[in-house]
Amino acid sequence: MRRFLQPWLLLLLLEKPSHGYELMERLAQDPDAPQGDPGLLYPLLRRMERESLVASVWDTEGKGPARRQYEVTPEGTDYLHAWAVSIRQTRARLDRFLNQYAAHFGAEGRDAVELS
Numbered sequence: 001m002r003r004f005l006q007p008w009l010l011l012l013l014l015e016k017p018s019h020g021y022e023l024m025e026r027l028a029q030d031p032d033a034p035q036g037d038p039g040l041l042y043p044l045l046r047r048m049e050r051e052s053l054v055a056s057v058w059d060t061e062g063k064g065p066a067r068r069q070y071e072v073t074p075e076g077t078d079y080l081h082a083w084a085v086s087i088r089q090t091r092a093r094l095d096r097f098l099n100q101y102a103a104h105f106g107a108e109g110r111d112a113v114e115l116s
Helices: 002-015 020-029 038-050 074-115
Strands: 054-059 067-072
Touching: 002 020, 002 038, 002 067, 002 074, 020 038, 020 067, 038 054, 038 067, 067 074
Parallel strands: none
Antiparallel strands: 054 067
16 A cells, blocks of 8 residues: 555645645545555655656745645656556456456355455
């Protein structure tokens, strides 16, 4: 799930450009989102910026110190599209496996998997 944090961040940033702390809050509010360690989030955002997936500007508005506001670049959008294709392919493979598994073991086998 750790690798899944990057595309999830891109999706959140497409919804709304944000700074790191706000991204952490948004991740925490969604039980399906991968939960990131603040110690990992900021290095990941900097790496994403070096890879041209996001761009940042200093936000000096509001109270407190200036913060980096991140937004997705066109390259980041392309990367996110590629992730979605990969996830769909993986899901299709997993569905085929589970269907074959169920065909072999029947409902009892499926129930045993769901309970574990």
